[in-house]
Amino acid sequence: RSQGIRTLGTIYVSSLFPDRLPDPDKVMLQHFIGGARDPELFGGIDHMSESELVEATHRDTLKTMLKPSAASDLPQVHGVRIWQKAIPQFEVGHSRRLEQANAGLEAKGIKGLFLAGNYVGGVALRQCVAYGLDVAKEVVAFVETPAKQPQYEEA
Structure with a gap:
């Protein structure tokens, strides 16, 4: 961000989903x-047109991934989508709150409730899948553990 780059990330869709490309040479x-x-660093994107958003990401791509000679090769745009609050922004203390939530569940004796999702294990797909698999293992272990049945005294 200190280098004036607004783009948060770029996914090579052509590598992830090669069968979806309209032109395999692109x-x-x-x-x-x-x-x-x-908003505080660049003024926000709410006021920007679709063409301004494309121009901003193309400029960042030239700075970070392409040769300067590619500046004249304008991208072919297949769509612009705007999602408000698309990626969770964790506040300072988020991890501590999660620890407190788990400790609270344990202190109350609540068993079988597992916290999972992008707010716990990370927002990237790889992190979500990895954390989801870890939690699934915990759930399986919980379900496979025989529950202690209440003991009743005979009258």
Whole structure:
């Protein structure tokens, strides 16, 4: 961000989903721009037109991934989508709150409730899948553990 780059991330769609390309000789990129700090650093994206958003991400792509000679090769745009609050922005103390939530569940004796999702294990797809698999293992272990049945005294 200190280098004036607004793009938060870029996905090489052509590598992930090669069968979806309209032209196999081209590279398809998906850019993410904006974020919680964009308004204070750059003025925000709410007022920008679709062409201004494309121009901003293309400029960032030239700075970070392409040769300067590619500046004249304007991208072919297949769509612009704007999602408000698309990626969770964790506040300072988020991890501590999660620890407190888990400790509270344990202190109350609540068993079988597992916290999972992008607010716990990370927002990237790889992190979500990895954390989801870890939690699934915990759930399986919980379900497979025989429950202690209440003991009743005979009258």
